[in-house]
Amino acid sequence: MKPMPITEADLQGYVDGLLPEERLEEVSAYLESNPEEAERLRTYRHQNQALHLLFDPVLDEPVPTRLSARPSSNRELLRRYAAIFIVAVFAGAGGWYLHGAAQSSSVTWIASVAGSVTRVDAPLMMARRAAVAHAVYTPDPRRPVEVGADQEEALVRWLSKRIGADVRAPKLAPLGYELIGGRLLPGQSGPVAQFMYHDGAGQRLTLYVSTDQVQNKDTGFRFAQEGTVNVFYWIDGKFGYALSGSIDRGELARIANTVYEQLDKPAK
Amino acid sequence: MSDESHLLACLPRLRRYARALVGDRAGADDLVQDTMERAWQKLSSWRKGSDMRPWLFSIMHNLHIDQRRKPVIPTVALDDEDALAAPAHAPDRLVAYDLESALRLLAAEQREILLLVVLEEMTYEEVAATLGIPIGTVMSRLSRARERLRTLVEGRPQHSPLKVVK
Numbered sequence: 001m002k003p004m005p006i007t008e009a010d011l012q013g014y015v016d017g018l019l020p021e022e023r024l025e026e027v028s029a030y031l032e033s034n035p036e037e038a039e040r041l042r043t044y045r046h047q048n049q050a051l052h053l054l055f056d057p058v059l060d061e062p063v064p065t066r067l068s069a070r071p072s073s074n075r076e077l078l079r080r081y082a083a084i085f086i087v088a089v090f091a092g093a094g095g096w097y098l099h100g101a102a103q104s105s106s107v108t109w110i111a112s113v114a115g116s117v118t119r120v121d122a123p124l125m126m127a128r129r130a131a132v133a134h135a136v137y138t139p140d141p142r143r144p145v146e147v148g149a150d151q152e153e154a155l156v157r158w159l160s161k162r163i164g165a166d167v168r169a170p171k172l173a174p175l176g177y178e179l180i181g182g183r184l185l186p187g188q189s190g191p192v193a194q195f196m197y198h199d200g201a202g203q204r205l206t207l208y209v210s211t212d213q214v215q216n217k218d219t220g221f222r223f224a225q226e227g228t229v230n231v232f233y234w235i236d237g238k239f240g241y242a243l244s245g246s247i248d249r250g251e252l253a254r255i256a257n258t259v260y261e262q263l264d265k266p267a268k
Numbered sequence: 269m270s271d272e273s274h275l276l277a278c279l280p281r282l283r284r285y286a287r288a289l290v291g292d293r294a295g296a297d298d299l300v301q302d303t304m305e306r307a308w309q310k311l312s313s314w315r316k317g318s319d320m321r322p323w324l325f326s327i328m329h330n331l332h333i334d335q336r337r338k339p340v341i342p343t344v345a346l347d348d349e350d351a352l353a354a355p356a357h358a359p360d361r362l363v364a365y366d367l368e369s370a371l372r373l374l375a376a377e378q379r380e381i382l383l384l385v386v387l388e389e390m391t392y393e394e395v396a397a398t399l400g401i402p403i404g405t406v407m408s409r410l411s412r413a414r415e416r417l418r419t420l421v422e423g424r425p426q427h428s429p430l431k432v433v434k
Contacts, residue, residue: 009392009407015414016385018392043422044414048386050367051288055387058284067283067300068276070308 006030011037015044123219123240125188127233130208130242131226133185133194138204145181145196155182159193165211165238169195170262175255177205188212205245205252207259208233213240221256223249232256236263271311274320279304281321281388282328288383289332291372299335303328321388322398329380329399336376370420378413381406 006027013019014027031038137144147155152169160166162184169179177197185192185208192210219235230252233242241263243256282303286296306327314323371379384395392410396403 008411012407012410012414013392016389040415040418043418047367047414047417051371051383051386054368055284055288058287059280061280061283063279063283064297067297067304068279070272 011041012044015041015048122188123213123222123233123235124224126208126210126213126240127222127224127231127242128226129187129192130194130206130233131224131229131231131244133208134206134229134231134244135227137183137194138196138206144204146183148181149179151181152179159184159209162191163193163209163211164190167193167209168263170207170259172197172205172255172258175258176200177255180204203245203247205243205247205255208240208242208244210240211238213238221253221260223253234260236260239263271314271316275304275307275311275324278320278324282324285325285383285387286328288371288387289376289380299328299332302331306331319394321390322394325384325388326398326400332376332380366421367417370417373420374413374416378409378416381409382413382417385410 004026010019010023010027014024014031019027031041147158149155149169156168159182169182172179176199178199180196180198182193182195185194187210189212190210192208192212195207195209197205197207213235217235218237221232221234224231224233228246229244230246230249231242231244232252233240234256235241241259243252243259245252245255279300282300283296286299286303287293290296290299303324307324310327314320374382380399381395384390384398385392390398392403392406396406399406
C-alpha cells in the first residue's frame with residue numbers, strides 16, 4: 001500500500017512525540033530525504049525543551065496561600081481578607097505601586113490580598129473620589145456638613161431617598177468618634193452620601209457611601225493613600241464604602257471593621 | 269483523592285501555565301486566583317472520574333479572554349524581584365530568555381495552544397476540547413506559533429539585552 005502523504009500535522013506530531021509507531025517510521029524516512037524540514041523540526045524540539053527549562057521552575061515554587069485557600073462564601077471571604085489585611089498592614093508587608101497613566105498623583109497600595117489590581121479600577125476611582133471629598137469638606141470649621149447630627153433621623157431619611165437605598169450612619173461612639181452630620185455629593189453616576197465624624201481632639205473621619213457599584217464584584221477591604229488621607233474601601237453588593245481619615249492605618253482599619261460589622265447587620 | 273485535593277494538586281501546573289501565558293508573576297497569580305475561585309464555585313459541575321485538567325484549564329482560558337478584552341492599568345509589584353532584578357546570566361538560560369521575549373510577541377491564541385501542548389503535554393484533541401475549538405484550528409495555530417517563534421529567535425535581532433553570547 002502506498003503510504004499516506006506526510007502532512008504538517010504529522011510533522012507537528014513528530015515534534016511532540018504524538019505519532020503512532022508506524023507513522024513515526026514513515027515521517028522519519030521522509031525527514032531523512034528532507035534535511036531542511038528535519039532542521040526545522042529540530043528547532044521546534046529545542047523550543048519545547050527551552051520552554052520547559054524556562055517555566056518548569058515555577059512548579060517548585062511555594063504556592064502563595066492566597067491561591068490555595070478555599071473561599072466558602074463572599075461574607076467569609078470579606079472577613080478573612082479583612083483579617084489578613086490588618087496583619088499585612090501592621091507587618092508592613094507587601095507593596096504595590098500603582099501607576100495611574102492619566103492621573104497626576106499616585107496611589108500607594110499596601111496590600112492586594114483581595115485579588116487582581118488590574119480589575120479594581122472602578123472601586124479605586126470611588127476611593128479616590130472619597131479621599132478628595134474628605135479633603136475638601138473636613139477642613140471647613142463652620143459648615144463641614146449640610147445636615148447636622150442633631151437631625152440624624154432626617155439626615156438619614158433624606159440621604160436614603162436621594163441615593164435610592166437605605167443608608168445608615170454607623171455608631172462609632174465606642175471608638176471615640178461622634179457623628180457630625182452628612183451631605184450629598186455627586187458620584188460617578190449619581191448622588192452619593194458622605195457622613196462625617198470627629199473625635200474629642202477634632203480629628204475628622206468621613207464615610208462615603210455610593211450605590212452605583214452594581215458592575216463590581218464584592219471586594220475585601222482595600223487600602224489606598226491619597227496625599228495625607230488614608231482610605232479603606234470595599235464593595236458589598238451595589239454599595240461601595242470608603243472610610244477616609246488622616247489617622248494611623250491600624251486605627252482606621254479597626255474603625256473600618258466596626259463600620260462593616262454594623263452595616264452588615266439588617267437595620268433595626 | 270477528594271475533589272478538593274485533586275484541585276489543589278493542579279495548582280503548580282496552573283501557575284506554570286499562567287506564568288508562561290501572562291508573563292509577569294503578579295498578573296499570572298491573579299489569573300490563577302480567579303481561576304481557583306471560579307473552580308471552587310463550580311466544583312460540583314466537574315464530572316467525577318474525568319480528567320480535571322481540561323476542565324480547569326478551560327476555566328482559566330475563559331477568564332484570560334475576559335481579561336484581554338479589558339483595559340489594563342499597568343502595575344509593578346515592588347516586592348517582585350523579577351520586576352527589578354536583571355535576569356540571571358546562567359549560560360543555559362540565554363536561549364530560553366530570547367525565547368521568552370519572542371513568546372510575548374506571539375498572538376495570545378497561538379501562545380496558549382503552544383503552551384498547552386508543550387508544557388502541559390496535552391494531546392491535540394485535549395487542547396481542542398479545553399479551548400472549545402476545532403482540532404484543525406489547533407494544528408494550524410500550533411504550526412504558526414512555532415514558525416513565528418523560530419523566525420523571531422533566529423531571524424531579526426531581538427530587543428533582549430542578553431543577545432550577545434560569548
